[in-house]
Amino acid sequence: MSKKISAENIKELRSKTGAGMMDCKKALEATEGQIDLAIENLRKKGLASAHKKSSRIATEGVIESYIHAGSRLGVMVELNCETDFVARQLEFHDLAKNIAMQLAACQFVQYISIDQIPKEFILKEIEIEMEKDDILKKPENVRKNIVEGRIQKRLKEMTLMNQSFIKNPEICVEDLVKQHIALLGENIKVRRFQRFILGEGLEKKSYDFTQEVSNMIYNK
Known part of the structure; x- marks a missing residue:
């Protein structure tokens, strides 16, 4: 039974x-x-x-944002689906919010997937790794295997889809997206994102209180 x-x-x-x-x-x-x-x-x-x-066109969706506590870090992400109907679903919005939070938590992530990383960057990283002292005296084939492992690890660290999902480390972000594709019945794509860190790229002015007092005294 x-x-x-x-x-x-x-x-x-x-x-x-x-x-x-x-x-x-x-x-x-x-x-x-x-x-x-x-x-x-x-x-x-x-x-x-x-x-x-995965090959179906996805041009609808949402632009979601996440501002971390203290308002010093923010993320905007565009998440696409196939129809406006799915774009309005709570599950789709929750996914977009979770991805924005993931991007805020993973500040080393620069790309969505490995295939977006420029080939020139990968080749340069391989060149650097091949010349590192700790493997320089090893046989050529051994060096290549070590470097391949290191490069793959590095590329995964830089890509969103390969990150462990912060709310459930047993799955990666790619699995999370695929679960929602199965749930909602449409192709879903993370198209682009932008991370904002307060003051990033600005030259911060240093404040020298002692020098200021000295200037006040001698300039009287």
């Missing part, structure tokens, strides 16, 4: 995955109520459906 799936089980699975109610129910039925297996199945399904939708 198959295990009866309760509304509480479905609600729990939905809160953990963001998948639709019927998808959660079917996943639980297929796994006889085992939450962990149902999550795994939904993620696999979401990744498959997201891959199919």
Whole structure:
């Protein structure tokens, strides 16, 4: 006899995955109520459906902002979807807000994905790594393998989609976006972002109180 799936089980699975109610129910039925297996199945399904939708044009969406406490750091991000209907959904706005917060937390991130990083930059990084003292005396093939590993790590550190999601480190931002593609049924793309740090790029004036007092005394 198959295990009866309760509304509480479905609600729990939905809160953990963001998948639709019927998808959660079917996943639980297929796994006889085992939450962990149902999550795994939904993620696999979401990744498959997201891959199919990834080439579809997404020109609707929202521009979301996040201002960190103290108002010294802010982020604006453009998140695109296919229709205005999805752009108005709460889940889509929550995703945009979470991505903006992620960008505020990950200040080394400069690109959305690795394929946006200029080839010239990558080649220069490879050149620098190949000449580092700690691997200089190693065989050529060993050096290349070490450098490849270091470069991949560096590129992932610089890209949004490869970051561990700050609210759930078990998934990366790319997984988060794909979960929402499965949930909302449309292609979703992070198009661009801008980070603002108060005073960045400005030459800050240094204040020398002793010198000011000295000037006041001798200029009387």
